[in-house]
Amino acid sequence: MFSKAKEIFREDVPWKQILLAFIFTATAYGIYKGVLDNYLAEIVGVGEFDRGVTEFFRELPGVLLIIIFAALAEFSAEFVYKIGAVVMIIGLCMISFLPPIKVMVIAAIFMYSLGEHIQLGMKNSIMLQYAKPDKGGAALGIRSSVDEIGSLIGFLIVSASLVIFSGRIAYKNFFMVAAAVMIVAMLLALRVYGTSEQDKNRRRIYLRKKYSKYYILEVFYGSRKQVFFTFGPYVLILFYGANAATISFLLAVSAVCCSLAAPFVGRIIDKVGYKAVMVSDTLLLLIVCFFYGFAHHLFPRNIALIVCCINYVLDSVISLCSMASNVYVQDLSDSTEEMRATISTGISVNHVITLAIALFGGWIWQTLGIETLFIISAFLGLCNSAIAATIKTSKQKMA
Numbered sequence: 001m002f003s004k005a006k007e008i009f010r011e012d013v014p015w016k017q018i019l020l021a022f023i024f025t026a027t028a029y030g031i032y033k034g035v036l037d038n039y040l041a042e043i044v045g046v047g048e049f050d051r052g053v054t055e056f057f058r059e060l061p062g063v064l065l066i067i068i069f070a071a072l073a074e075f076s077a078e079f080v081y082k083i084g085a086v087v088m089i090i091g092l093c094m095i096s097f098l099p100p101i102k103v104m105v106i107a108a109i110f111m112y113s114l115g116e117h118i119q120l121g122m123k124n125s126i127m128l129q130y131a132k133p134d135k136g137g138a139a140l141g142i143r144s145s146v147d148e149i150g151s152l153i154g155f156l157i158v159s160a161s162l163v164i165f166s167g168r169i170a171y172k173n174f175f176m177v178a179a180a181v182m183i184v185a186m187l188l189a190l191r192v193y194g195t196s197e198q199d200k201n202r203r204r205i206y207l208r209k210k211y212s213k214y215y216i217l218e219v220f221y222g223s224r225k226q227v228f229f230t231f232g233p234y235v236l237i238l239f240y241g242a243n244a245a246t247i248s249f250l251l252a253v254s255a256v257c258c259s260l261a262a263p264f265v266g267r268i269i270d271k272v273g274y275k276a277v278m279v280s281d282t283l284l285l286l287i288v289c290f291f292y293g294f295a296h297h298l299f300p301r302n303i304a305l306i307v308c309c310i311n312y313v314l315d316s317v318i319s320l321c322s323m324a325s326n327v328y329v330q331d332l333s334d335s336t337e338e339m340r341a342t343i344s345t346g347i348s349v350n351h352v353i354t355l356a357i358a359l360f361g362g363w364i365w366q367t368l369g370i371e372t373l374f375i376i377s378a379f380l381g382l383c384n385s386a387i388a389a390t391i392k393t394s395k396q397k398m399a
Contacts, residue, residue: 004142007135008135008139014194017188018189021085022147025119025185026147029178031177032178033151034159035244035248043100048362049366058113060113062348063348072198076195078122078193080122084118085186089186091112122198126194127140148255161174162243217388218325218346221322222349224381226357227373231373233247233251236250239370240296250312265321266323269327273393274324275393285378288314293370331393
């Protein structure tokens with residue numbers, strides 16, 4: 001990977017150090033995420049509705065980013081990235097050493113997520129400005145690969161450790177390891193000096209009538225995505241009794257499948273068009289939602305768990321089809337700047353709707369059952385396809 005990177009990045013920038021920081025940060029995330037859901041369910045006692053509340057505060061930093069980036073506008077992207085690293089370490093230390101009381105754990109998750117969102121907002125800016133002319137896309141691809149590899153390493157560390165030691169390792173020990181890995185990532189980031197500008201699109205909302213269907217699509221996609229991201233693993237834990245080794249291994253398998261499938265999905269979008277992909281992916285989603293909500297009625301419990309795990313991975317792969325909406329924006333845009341501003345606004349819209357889904361999703365599961373929760377997820381997918389079916393695909397050249 002680094003041999004190819006030499007052809008992509010400028011020689012006068014510290015791209016090696018920042019990529020190493022990225023991979024250690026992603027590894028820390030994999031370790032943290034690999035045990036988080038089980039820790040919440042088994043140790044903290046977070047139930048169905050409380051899981052939605054927890055997710056509300058985890059997603060809240062995504063909505064606050066416009067304010068945060070506006071306040072930090074005078075600083076370079078590298079400096080803001082370092083701030084994010086410090087905040088993430090604080091969050092990991094909080095969850096490692098504070099008692100497992102819901103309010104304290106939610107505060108720790110919020111702090112970690114705040115740092116994570118700050119970093120996510122800076123990564124692309126740094127990569128684009130470190131890249132050679134006309135190599136921006138390749139630089140972003142390297143960044144994505146590094147993140148996937150790091151996360152996979154973290155998931156496998158958790159899964160292997162729990163299997164080797166028969167689950168006798170306390171979850172807090174994993175959080176401490178994640179904090180230590182994150183400290184290494186911060187030290188690597190501190191060696192990075194640069195004056196990369198922040199992406200100004202992340203500090204404003206860009207609304208135009210011609211993108212109205214894109215914004216609506218983001219609402220439905222964000223809603224559907226949140227159901228699986230928040231409650232998918234939690235269903236496996238609370239309803240089927242999946243342990244942390246199983247969840248972390250499932251996340252690792254999902255990451256590998258998405259990495260392998262992403263180029264294939266991209267080629268399909270180019271070949272058949274973004275509209276066809278946005279409309280047809282719902283057919284697979286309906287199957288996924290049906291089995292996730294009703295597998296326990298159709299199969300013995302141990303078989304139903306395997307069916308749901310397979311469907312979780314399938315949903316992760318299906319989510320890659322969201323790339324089609326970005327191609328749709330590219331088709332409508334008159335310039336690269338307009339395209340970036342619109343996609344950035346779409347991400348903000350996405351985050352706002354996920355806050356509501358996190359709260360209502362937990363309440364629906366608790367009061368009406370998982371069947372209703374995933375029926376609603378399927379319905380949201382159908383709405384997404386219905387809107388996509390009305391799109392006109394007249395090509396427009398970008399300025």
